[in-house]
Amino acid sequence: QSALTQPASVSGSPGQSITISCTGTSSDVGGYNYVSWYQQHPGKAPKLMIYDVSKRPSGVSNRFSGSKSGNTASLTISGLQAEDEADYYCCSYAGSSTFVFGGGTKLTVL
Amino acid sequence: EVQLVESGGGLVQPGGSLRLSCAASGFTFSDHYMDWVRQAPGKGLEWVGRTRNKANSYTTEYAASVKGRFTISRDDSKNSLYLQMNSLKTEDTAVYYCAREPAAIPRRYFDYWGQGTLVTVSS
Numbered sequence: 001q002s003a004l005t006q007p008a009s010v011s012g013s014p015g016q017s018i019t020i021s022c023t024g025t026s027s028d029v030g031g032y033n034y035v036s037w038y039q040q041h042p043g044k045a046p047k048l049m050i051y052d053v054s055k056r057p058s059g060v061s062n063r064f065s066g067s068k069s070g071n072t073a074s075l076t077i078s079g080l081q082a083e084d085e086a087d088y089y090c091c092s093y094a095g096s097s098t099f100v101f102g103g104g105t106k107l108t109v110l
Numbered sequence: 111e112v113q114l115v116e117s118g119g120g121l122v123q124p125g126g127s128l129r130l131s132c133a134a135s136g137f138t139f140s141d142h143y144m145d146w147v148r149q150a151p152g153k154g155l156e157w158v159g160r161t162r163n164k165a166n167s168y169t170t171e172y173a174a175s176v177k178g179r180f181t182i183s184r185d186d187s188k189n190s191l192y193l194q195m196n197s198l199k200t201e202d203t204a205v206y207y208c209a210r211e212p213a214a215i216p217r218r219y220f221d222y223w224g225q226g227t228l229v230t231v232s233s
């Protein structure tokens with residue numbers, strides 16, 4: 001499968017909201033409600049932020065939210081904080097017990 | 111506390127082999143599907159493959175890029191996951207992470223990750 005398409009970078013000021021898109025096809029993002037999002041700080045392991053399109057694991061701030069429309073999923077971070085600066089990856093179930101990730105988006109908090 | 115600790119990475123020549131391990135603790139390892147995900151230097155994440163649990167016959171799935179060269183196995187008695195990598199190519203150079211899928215069905219995401227181990231394939 002081809003990687004899901006994410007913008008290479010997004011930025012925002014503290015307190016603002018940003019949205020990261022994740023575009024796939026009807027064989028992955030559009031075909032299943034199994035999109036997840038991961039936050040990765042430099043040199044660290046990825047951390048689960050959103051699963052099943054819009055569900056938040058316990059301990060993850062409610063400033064993080066997810067949604068999906070057609071073949072595009074989105075991660076929205078509201079009330080941006082300095083600690084949110086990181087790389088963000090989307091991931092979708094792609095059928096036949098396989099997964100596909102997005103190329104990643106670097107979030108800069110100005 | 112859930113912990114996943116990878117080991118076994120290092121420098122290997124093209125065409126060579128390497129076996130990675132992932133030691134799990136803090137949860138009932140045998141209940142969970144387990145996966146390997148890799149990240150080439152400066153690049154994004156790539157799913158490598160998964161092993162199901164005993165209840166699902168330990169069956170495995172692989173990404174097309176590694177199928178036939180990589181083998182995932184597990185030893186529930188040792189709470190350990192393995193990745194045997196053969197016929198390594200320079201493009202396999204990456205940090206390899208082990209990741210846990212949740213026990214509850216449907217298992218379609220990775221709720222815990224290890225810190226990763228670096229594999230460098232170079233002559």
